[in-house]
Structures are given as C-alpha cells and as structure tokens.
Amino acid sequence: MIKSLKVLNHNLSNADNQLSILENELPRQTAFRNKIAAFGYTALQPSGIEVFQINIGKMCNQVCKHCHVDAGPDRKEIMTIETMQLCLVAIQNPTIKTVDLTGGAPELNPNFRWFVTEIKKLGKHIIVRCNLTIILANKKFNDLPDFFKLHQVEVVSSLPSFTAQRTDSQRGDGVFNDSIKALQMLNAVGYGVANNGLILNLVYNPAGAFLPPSQAALETEYKTELFKNFGITFNSLFAITNMPISRYLDYLLVSGNYQKYMDKLIAAFNPSAINNVMCRNTISVSWDGFLYDCDFNQMLDLKVKYPAPQHLSEFNIQLLNTRNIVLKQHCYGCTAGAGSSCGGAVAI
Numbered sequence: 001m002i003k004s005l006k007v008l009n010h011n012l013s014n015a016d017n018q019l020s021i022l023e024n025e026l027p028r029q030t031a032f033r034n035k036i037a038a039f040g041y042t043a044l045q046p047s048g049i050e051v052f053q054i055n056i057g058k059m060c061n062q063v064c065k066h067c068h069v070d071a072g073p074d075r076k077e078i079m080t081i082e083t084m085q086l087c088l089v090a091i092q093n094p095t096i097k098t099v100d101l102t103g104g105a106p107e108l109n110p111n112f113r114w115f116v117t118e119i120k121k122l123g124k125h126i127i128v129r130c131n132l133t134i135i136l137a138n139k140k141f142n143d144l145p146d147f148f149k150l151h152q153v154e155v156v157s158s159l160p161s162f163t164a165q166r167t168d169s170q171r172g173d174g175v176f177n178d179s180i181k182a183l184q185m186l187n188a189v190g191y192g193v194a195n196n197g198l199i200l201n202l203v204y205n206p207a208g209a210f211l212p213p214s215q216a217a218l219e220t221e222y223k224t225e226l227f228k229n230f231g232i233t234f235n236s237l238f239a240i241t242n243m244p245i246s247r248y249l250d251y252l253l254v255s256g257n258y259q260k261y262m263d264k265l266i267a268a269f270n271p272s273a274i275n276n277v278m279c280r281n282t283i284s285v286s287w288d289g290f291l292y293d294c295d296f297n298q299m300l301d302l303k304v305k306y307p308a309p310q311h312l313s314e315f316n317i318q319l320l321n322t323r324n325i326v327l328k329q330h331c332y333g334c335t336a337g338a339g340s341s342c343g344g345a346v347a348i
Contacts, residue, residue, distance in 0.1 A: 002063040002172075004072040005247060012250050013070065015301035021253075022244065022329045029266060032331045039271045044280070044325040049317060051282040052091050052124075053100040053295060053342070054079070056112065058287065060104040061137045064158075064171045066205060068245040068299050071104040079287040081111045086289055086312040088118055093317050100282075100342065102129040102295065107141060120151045127154045129342075132182035133175055145189045154199040155191060156238070156342075157183075160207060162225040170207050183232045192234040200234045203344075205242050209257035211268060211337045212239035215345040238344030241265075243296050243333045265332040273339025276346035279325050285312065293325045295342065296333075302326045 005013040012018055036044065057078040060071035091099055099119050106112055106128060119126055128148065135144050148155055159179055160170045167176035183200075186192060192200035202222065206212055219237035226232040242248045244261060252258040277294075283304075284292040289312040292298035303310045308323035339346035 002072070004063065004074050005070045005250065007072075007074045010250070012246060015299070018245060018249060019300055019302075019328065021249065021258075025259075025262070025329075029262065029329065032329055033327045035266075035269060035332075036271075036274055036327075039274065041274060044274070044277075044327060046321050046323065046325070047275075047280045048095060048321055049093075049281060049283050050095060051098045051100055051278070052087070052096050052285065053102060053282055054087055054285045055102050055104070055287050055295070055298065056084070056106045056109045056115065058104045059108045060131065061108070061134055062105070062131055062172055062175065064247070065251060066170060066207075066242055066248045068243050068248055068296060069104060070246045070299075075104065077287045078109055079111075079289075081114070083287070083289045083312065084111060084115050084118075086315070087115075087285060088122070090312055090315040090317075091119065091122060091124060095317065096124065098125045098127060100127040100129070105131050105134045107134050107144060113147060116147075116151055116153065125154065126151060127156055129156050129158075132157045132159070132179040135182040135185060136178045142185075145186045145191065148186075149189045149191070149198060152197065154201070155186060156201045156203060158203040158205070159183075159222075160205060162222055162229070166207055180230050180232065183226075183234070184230065187232060192232070194233075194235075201236045201238060202234050203238045203240055205240045209252060209255065209261040209264075211241055211264065212340070212345075215239040215338060236344075238342075239338070239340070240342070240344060241333045241336055241340035243330055245296060245299050245330060262329070262332070265336045268336035269332060270335055270337060270339055270347050273335040273347040276339065276341070277331075277334045278341035278343070278346075279334075282342075283320060289313065291315075291320070293323075294334075296330060297326055297328075300328070300330070302328065 058071045058075035063072040161167045164176035191198045279293040284298045291304045308319045
C-alpha cells in the first residue's frame with residue numbers, strides 16, 4: 001500500500017518546507033499579493049462567510065497521487081465529538097447557509113452520521129465530499145446513499161475521467177469500477193436525477209501538469225460517456241485546478257514540471273476570478289478546530305490572520321468577516337484560466 005508523506009517522514013510532509021519551495025522564486029515571479037494589487041486589491045477580504053467547510057479527518061480508504069491533504073489509511077487525525085460540538089455552535093449563525101464536510105473520507109469519522117444529523121437539525125444545506133469507493137469499502141457503508149437521501153445531502157465526488165485507465169492511474173487500481181458501482185447506487189435512490197432535489201456533482205482534476213479544459217465542454221462529454229456506457233446521470237461537473245501542495249507538489253518536483261507549472265499558473269492569471277474565489281465566502285476548519293481562509297491554506301498551516309480568532313473556541317464571525325485573507329504563491333491556482341474553487345470554475 002502507498003503510504004502518506006507524513007508516515008514516510010517525507011520533506012514535504014512539513015508545511016514550512018512546502019511554503020519555502022513555493023516562495024523561493026520571488027522576486028523572479030510576481031508575488032500574488034502584488035499581482036492583485038495591480039487590479040486595485042490592496043488586500044483581499046471576505047464578502048461574507050456563507051460556507052463552513054470542515055475537514056473531519058485525514059483518514060481515507062484511498063491514497064490518491066494528487067491529494068493535497070496527504071490523506072490515507074495511515075492518517076489518524078480525526079475530529080472529536082467535542083470539536084464537532086464547537087462547530088455546531090458556530091454554524092448557528094444565520095449567515096452560514098452551507099456546511100461542507102470533507103476529509104480524507106469524512107464517512108470514516110465514527111461520529112459522521114451523528115454530526116450530519118445534528119447539522120441538519122439546524123436547517124443547513126450539507127455537502128459531503130464522498131470519494132465513492134467508501135460506499136463499497138465495507139458493508140457498514142453500503143447504506144450511505146440512503147443515509148444521504150434521508151438528510152437531503154448534496155454529494156460531491158471526484159472522478160478524474162470517464163475511463164478506467166486514467167482514473168486508476170491517479171486514484172489506485174480498481175477505483176474506477178468501484179466508483180461506477182457507487183454512482184449507480186446513488187442513481188438508484190434518486191441522486192443525479194433532474195429536478196428531484198438530490199444533487200450529485202462530480203469533480204474533474206487534471207492527471208498531469210496542465211490546467212483543466214472548459215468546464216462546460218467537459219461536463220457535456222462526461223454526461224454523454226457515463227450515460228452511454230453505464231447509464232449514469234449526474235447534475236454538474238466541477239473542473240478544479242490542481243494546487244501545488246503536498247503529493248501534487250511532490251509529483252511536480254519529481255517529474256521536473258514544477259517550474260513550468262507555476263509559470264503556467266501565473267501566465268494564466270485571470271483578474272475576473274478574484275471576486276469569486278472560495279476564500280471570500282468560506283471559512284475552513286481543520287480536524288482539530290483551527291480556522292483557515294481555505295482548504296489549501298489549511299494544508300499549508302496558514303491560519304487566519306490575527307486579530308481574527310484562530311480556533312473554534314474563540315469563534316467570532318464579525319472579526320472573521322473583516323480579516324485580511326492570507327495570500328501566497330499557490331493562490332495563483334485559484335485564479336488561473338477560468339479560476340478554481342471547491343465548486344469548480346469561478347470565471348466561466
């Protein structure tokens with residue numbers, strides 16, 4: 001089994017080492033903060049927190065080559081029920097409309113179902129970032145489609161390709177076939193069917209050192225091929241740019257593509273993406289309750305900027321809504337081409 005960078009004690013398991021690589025080309029590269037300043041942004045601030053994204057554990061049943069979380073079966077970081085209770089207090093704020101549960105595989109947290117049930121009691125829209133194969137990983141997960149349906153959960157799942165070879169090369173042998181079976185199980189309970197409220201969205205991210213193609217064109221292709229070959233339907237496809245973080249950064253360095261990829265991101269900078277990057281309407285919460293501007297900053301251990309509270313125990317939405325967002329060179333990934341967020345392209 002492939003091991004996580006952390007368990008291997010790899011140099012890139014340390015966030016400071018990743019940041020050192022990302023920042024070491026300055027001033028040859030234009031600093032991201034200087035790039036957006038040329039378009040009138042002396043700082044980037046929130047437009048108002050609407051999405052509460054929570055990483056409830058880094059444990060996963062897969063070890064994907066591109067994973068910026070460095071998740072895997074050997075990761076033991078799991079959110080406790082006490083931290084979940086702090087989350088439940090924070091999301092009672094009426095401006096927070098959506099709770100986005102991620103991991104690792106969030107379903108592996110032993111309190112996952114309890115947490116979903118409690119969030120739903122507060123009337124929040126719930127997104128679960130399900131890797132699909134977890135549904136088939138053990139009999140106790142086979143009923144996840146029914147559980148998701150019961151709580152009207154929006155399911156967002158990565159499927160790097162509609163072919164087995166490309167999917168398995170990125171996510172592991174057999175992942176494609178299990179993903180197809182899981183999608184068919186979700187379809188069987190009503191997910192991905194138009195106008196019934198059970199939302200099933202797929203995520204594409206490139207396998208190599210390049211930007212995603214047109215999201216709209218890719219969605220059309222996915223819908224055609226998945227329905228033709230497997231009878232599968234879904235709602236939307238999100239095209240997400242790979243961030244030069246953790247395992248994907250390791251891939252770029254080992255393959256000799258790092259510098260070319262960073263230059264590509266910078267050259268493709270799109271100022272129209274700035275207003276819609278996810279850090280402007282999202283707060284990211286780690287498994288141990290710390291607060292970050294986005295999931296990517298979380299993995300680089302870049303906590304929100306003081307005087308905004310850095311932990312759930314001191315949650316203050318007013319201070320968080322007036323903070324300056326922490327910016328580094330990886331932010332070019334969210335503003336390249338059509339832009340990118342956990343919801344796909346932001347400058348279509």
